[in-house]
Amino acid sequence: MFVDEVEIVVRSGKGGDGIVHFLREKFRPRGGPDGGDGGKGGNVILQVDHHFNNLVKFRYQREFNADDGKNGGIKNQTGRSADDLIIPVPPGTIVYNADSDELIGDLTREQQQLLVAKGGRGGRGNPHFKNSRNQAPRTAERGEPGEELRLRLELKLIADAGLVGVPNAGKSSLLAACTNAKPKIADYPFTTIEPNLGVVELDIDNSFVMADIPGLIEGAHMGVGLGDAFLRHIQRTRVLIHVLDGMSEDPLLDFNQINTELSLFDENLAEKPQIVVFNKMDLPDAQAMFALMQDEFKKINVELMPVSAVAHKNLRELLWKVFHTLQALPEPEVVEEMPVYRAEEDPREFEVGITKDGAFLVQGKAIERAAAMTWWDQPGSVRRFQRMLEVLGIEHALIEAGVEPGDTVKIGEYELEWQD
Ligand SMILES: Nc1nc2c(ncn2[C@@H]2O[C@H](COP(=O)(O)OP(=O)(O)O)[C@@H](O)[C@H]2O)c(=O)[nH]1
Ligand SMILES: [Mg+2]
Incomplete structure (x- = not known):
């Protein structure tokens, strides 16, 4: 679940046709050619928009068609050109030709654009075919067809929210309950140095990426090195979901211990906003502990959110709270720029x-x-x-x-x- 991937089809617009026409005026039987040119077809352009952080919306729309240019008119009127179709994509989107597997581009910078399908040019009207031998050409040109391309978009997911907590608190269970990810549950806590990621889809327009980052605490204990990808994810995480084990003997102690380890690991990390959840509320013992802990945590100004990952209790409330917290935070910094390619085969072949x-x-x-x-x-x-x-x-x-x-x-x- 490191990478999100979708396939889409893009089609640029056809150019409008040029036409054959001759000026008609009273008392002038043979006017000159005045067939207008066609307008240009619309391009299809991908453009980075940091308001998106995943490819979820492409599961709802997979085909994108730019408009055609309008045909030329009489009296040398050029047909209207179509507007370009601009498709917003999240920063970090890598674009491949799905048929040839060729890399077309790598989109990282805000507002960076990639032309993926060029609109056809308008056909020329008959005045363009006038020459010394033929003053009244009956020839025009049709508009150039648009291009159709199947694209594969890949995005390395960057986590917005990271789950932290003591082993067995229920981090993996929460991730599985809230996203499309399939982490190992009640497994050896540190089986991989890659974080498990999933997309939380609140509705079509609102989603964020959640990561289970067990290695931070559990792996550090065991002296296992953390991969670069891992560190990058933790550092870019903007909100932490601190999961408390409702069945622990002392959830407050756990909480303090994790926070100490966070600040030892990375001072910035310890300063990220935390949403503290009290898990396993389906169990009576946990409910009893919650009653005690609610007051204890109030004393240190922390509000507990009771949930049950297993019984799916209060999860939507939790996710919306995370989402709103994310929205209230400043935008994440932009990733470094990467080169853009557009390989073009020789069209004359x-x-x-x-x-x-x-x-x-x-x-x-x-x-x-x-x-x-x-x-x-x-x-x-x-x-x-x-x-x-x-x-x-x-x-x-x-x-x-x-x-x-x-x-x-x-x-x-x-x-x-x-x-x-
Ligand atoms: N009853 C109950 N058990 C849970 C809940 N969440 C997790 N567990 C159990 O707690 C154990 C540890 O869960 P896991 O998600 O692997 O914890 P992690 O180590 O924090 O990733 C597993 O046996 C889970 O089934 C919950 O909400 N209710
Ligand atoms: Mg786990």
């Missing part, structure tokens, strides 16, 4: 294959994009596409592969008949 039914299949980013941007009923637009085939070397590759007039050539989802 392509592959030629032959399908089961004998058609030629051409796959490649640039050529598929060009096919999507072609108006197939406009000879000028089709000629531009043919030039692309030539320039990219695809025509040559097809001839090498044995294409003959009349054969079917598939480019992405478009099917063409080969002609000389």
